[in-house]
Amino acid sequence: MDTYVYRLGDALYINLTNRCTNCCDFCIRNTYEGVGEYNLWLDKEPTVQEVLQQIGDPTRYSEIVFCGFGEPMMRLEELIEIAREVKKKGGRVRVNTNGQANLYHGRNVVPLLEGLVDVISISLNAPTAEQYDAICHSGYGKQAFEGVLQFARECVKVIPTVVLSVVDVLSPEDIERCRAIAEDIGAQLKVRQMIK
Ligand code: SF4
Secondary structure (H helix, E strand, C coil): CCCCEEEECCEEEECCCCCCCCCCCCCHHHCCCEECCEECCCCCCCCHHHHHHHHCCHHHCCCEEECCCCCHHHHHHHHHHHHHHHHHCCCCEEEEECCCHHHHHCCCCHHHHCCCCCEEEEECCCCCHHHHHHHHCCCCCCHHHHHHHHHHHHHHHHCCEEEEEEECCCCHHHHHHHHHHHHHHCCEEEEECCCC
């Protein structure tokens, strides 16, 4: 049976899609079927109702996290509908994204998230377009990196907490360059551990 929601710690994670505009070298999907005991490969993407039913009362969790085994913002309409219900019921919403939603949807979709998303975590992954392309292999090629930065600049206008994340396989120098990029944008930098 497909896993549409899964619990990690106090948070509940939503698995909206397996699709992604990137093909990162370090993607967990290259080596694992899912997270912990959860198999996250989907036979069918869930409907809004299926996800809301499985969330139930969102205040039972520290946060509801759109993350998944793919890029959740590729299902923007569904994400917005679910987030709206979660907020209505008093829940807290985080989105983990590759930051390519504006490229994918061909317009600035970030204002649609205002009031619905408390935290957005954007994978920065690298300090330059060349390095990003070399490890993330985006369908948008070298344009992807600037697209991610522009997306982050839009996010700081409407989302209370914006985090840019990098994986700790980067050199200390590159991590500092990413920190400077995050500071310039007005976002926080988070250094994540590589999942091996
Ligand atoms: S952006 Fe995330 S889901 Fe997409 S390929 Fe990279 S690590 Fe995997």
